[in-house]
Amino acid sequence: MTKQIGILCFSPTGTTKKVCTAVARGMGANDFQGFDITLPKIRASIINNSNNVFENIDHLIVGAPVYSGKLPLQVLECLRVIDGKGKGASALVVYGNRDYGIALRCMVELLSEHGFNVGAAGAFIGQHSYSDIIPVAIGRPDELDMDKAHHLGIRSMSTNICLSPEDIPVQIDMVSKSNKYSSIKPFHIDALCIKCGKCAKKCPIGLLSSDTGKYLNREAKKQCIGCMACSRICMQHAKVAKVNPIVKLVLKQILGKASRERKEPLVIVA
Numbered sequence: 229m230t231k232q233i234g235i236l237c238f239s240p241t242g243t244t245k246k247v248c249t250a251v252a253r254g255m256g257a258n259d260f261q262g263f264d265i266t267l268p269k270i271r272a273s274i275i276n277n278s279n280n281v282f283e284n285i286d287h288l289i290v291g292a293p294v295y296s297g298k299l300p301l302q303v304l305e306c307l308r309v310i311d312g313k314g315k316g317a318s319a320l321v322v323y324g325n326r327d328y329g330i331a332l333r334c335m336v337e338l339l340s341e342h343g344f345n346v347g348a349a350g351a352f353i354g355q356h357s358y359s360d361i362i363p364v365a366i367g368r369p370d371e372l373d374m375d376k377a378h379h380l381g382i383r384s385m386s387t388n389i390c391l392s393p394e395d396i397p398v399q400i401d402m403v404s405k406s407n408k409y410s411s412i413k414p415f416h417i418d419a420l421c422i423k424c425g426k427c428a429k430k431c432p433i434g435l436l437s438s439d440t441g442k443y444l445n446r447e448a449k450k451q452c453i454g455c456m457a458c459s460r461i462c463m464q465h466a467k468v469a470k471v472n473p474i475v476k477l478v479l480k481q482i483l484g485k486a487s488r489e490r491k492e493p494l495v496i497v498a
């Protein structure tokens with residue numbers, strides 16, 4: 229019998245969603261149920277219906293980007309309330325070619341604690357959200373990455389053993405150890421903004437005014453997670469990742485190696 233596949237993902241700039249879709253296709257799914265928790269409304273409705281939202285799903289593919297070596301808080305918020313009821317799951321993180329930290333292990337841990345049988349896990353590479361400042365992993369996931377994701381999907385169909393968190397390697401450094409999230413907030417260029425409201429619709433936290441494209445207020449700017457969803461959608465280049473020379477230098481230190489050396493996806497099947 230074909231399994232009904234679901235994809236639960238948070239993906240402000242779209243790379244995580246691409247990888248999740250390739251895994252689902254590898255599992256033979258032509259149609260799958262999408263639970264895209266990027267936008268606040270959908271996230272809230274999934275959190276509020278966490279008991280029965282996955283009723284028709286046999287296998288859930290869960291995908292998240294890596295932020296500062298960890299899972300984004302918005303993903304943690306969801307994973308802490310959903311109930312797997314013994315269903316199968318695949319855990320996927322997508323990172324910007326630097327480091328995936330503790331994110332993948334944390335995802336496997338949370339899914340296992342909440343009743344999912346995690347049969348496969350993977351850490352894939354996506355174009356870094358701050359590539360406008362320093363180009364890193366441009367164009368990824370590329371064809372090779374998508375092939376690997378597809379294969380992970382195929383292989384995950386032939387296992388009924390579960391992974392445990394200890395099966396997942398971690399890359400612990402100062403960034404992933406700290407409970408802080410370092411981010412760069414997009415800069416708004418009013419002269420280029422045509423007030424189309426697209427950025428406001430894309431903001432995963434709902435912080436932008438659809439009339440002006442600017443933060444709703446000062447508090448909103450503080451809450452910005454720097455995901456660059458607004459910058460990626462703006463064809464007018466009115467939202468840009470712009471930093472002063474000192475921050476750029478620091479970022480060069482952090483992302484220097486990642487900008488020069490290609491990393492390959494990590495795939496683990498039980």
Ligand SMILES: Cc1cc2nc3c(=O)[nH]c(=O)nc-3n(C[C@H](O)[C@H](O)[C@H](O)COP(=O)(O)O)c2cc1C
Nearest residue numbers: 240241242243244293296297324326327354356357
């Ligand atoms: C706030 C923030 C923190 C990030 N931290 C890391 C990191 O620790 N390691 C890394 O390799 N990439 C990091 N990235 C890059 C993203 O993980 C990467 O671009 C990912 O592909 C974005 O996923 P999405 O396209 O689904 O939004 C970070 C991005 C943001 C916005």
